[in-house]
Amino acid sequence: MKTRKLSDFELEVLQQLWRLEQATTPEVHKQIAAKRDVKYSTVRTIVDRLEQKGAIERLPQAGRAVVFRPLLSRKDVSLPMTRRFVDRVFGGDSRPLLSHLLGNEPLNTEDLDYLESVIARRKKDLADDD
Amino acid sequence: MKTRKLSDFELEVLQQLWRLEQATTPEVHKQIAAKRDVKYSTVRTIVDRLEQKGAIERLPQAGRAVVFRPLLSRKDVSLPMTRRFVDRVFGGDSRPLLSHLLGNEPLNTEDLDYLESVIARRKKDLADDD
DNA sequence: AATTTAAATCTACACTTGTAGAACTTATCT
DNA sequence: AGATAAGTTCTACAAGTGTAGATTTAAATT
Structure with a gap:
């Protein structure tokens, strides 16, 4: 590719x-x-x-x-x-980009819920790893 | 500017x-x-x-x-x-970018907590608005 | 002061990008 | 068939970008 x-x-x-x-x-x-x-x-x-x-x-x-x-x-x-x-x-460093987007882009409740779930999954992965 | x-x-x-x-x-x-x-x-x-x-x-x-x-x-x-x-x-549409970054960029627990808090604030704003 | 060295300035060039006119080639419509 | 329209191909060009050599100037060292 x-x-x-x-x-x-x-x-x-x-x-x-x-x-x-x-x-x-x-x-x-x-x-x-x-x-x-x-x-x-x-x-x-x-x-x-x-x-x-x-x-x-x-x-x-x-x-x-x-x-x-x-x-x-x-x-x-x-x-x-x-x-x-x-x-x-x-x-x-993608973190400033992330917080900018999360804080300012147009997002509805459903979007926010979904993004929250992505974070939750990440957290779980972190917990499982150690 | x-x-x-x-x-x-x-x-x-x-x-x-x-x-x-x-x-x-x-x-x-x-x-x-x-x-x-x-x-x-x-x-x-x-x-x-x-x-x-x-x-x-x-x-x-x-x-x-x-x-x-x-x-x-x-x-x-x-x-x-x-x-x-x-x-x-x-x-x-920034949503696919957000979920990609949240799902794949290197982020530690602290980062995730912070981003979660940004989402929480957004949710509150939405609730207050209507 | 004379020489070496570090930095600045000037000039150049090939490649990419946005932009399109002109010319040629099919189709399509009387 | 002849004319019109639609599409393709070719050619061009200015501005922006990455890249750097050559030349001049100013500072540091002997």
Whole structure:
């Protein structure tokens, strides 16, 4: 899973591909152009670069428009990128990030309950270990 | 607080400045060169760019070597970067990031207790609100 | 003072990224 | 079939980034 570095724009296109499971460049363009003003050929360039980087592949079938689908899963991308981010911005210590997110991101009761359960599990693991 | 975008390397230098509070380029270079092989002039270029971007400033005093210190705090940088990261990689939803970090980052009992307390506070806020 | 050394400044360059125009190729619609 | 539209491919380019050599300047040492 040779996850070469992906640019902002490449990530944005990949997000769309994850959402749609697979799509043509015009489809991806339509999605993104709904938010930002960007030309078709620009999106197409990004799609090509994603293909070159091995992050997506084209499905051979349909004749005219090329259908692409992701080769990398969300996790393939998010795990290494999270690691990198914590290193770059927090010097490797994820705790300030955690408390910031827990303290400020929009979370409902259900979310909080779930996160609490994750902590509980961690605690149990710690207890079991020694 | 015009936080222009900072590159990886710029962030790395800034981390050192935060750690040291203030430092000369040779000092920063020594720190970074301890981990990676990088030339003095390379680090100096990055320092100059940080200065141009207004992220650091030079202290006028000492005659020969120029001392720099950060103009941006860790939070000035980490808050907007975290936002951007969550948007880029998780499409704006921080919950998968939270559960990943809580479930996998190295955390000791004390850390977990503290994070639990943050959650507890959030829950109370929710209860008070309605 | 003359020499060595440390640091600063200047210049350069290849690669990546965002951005898109122009030209060519199919389909599609009268 | 001819014209229009939709999509693909090719080419380009400025800004940003990582990287560093060469040159100049200032400080320290003999």
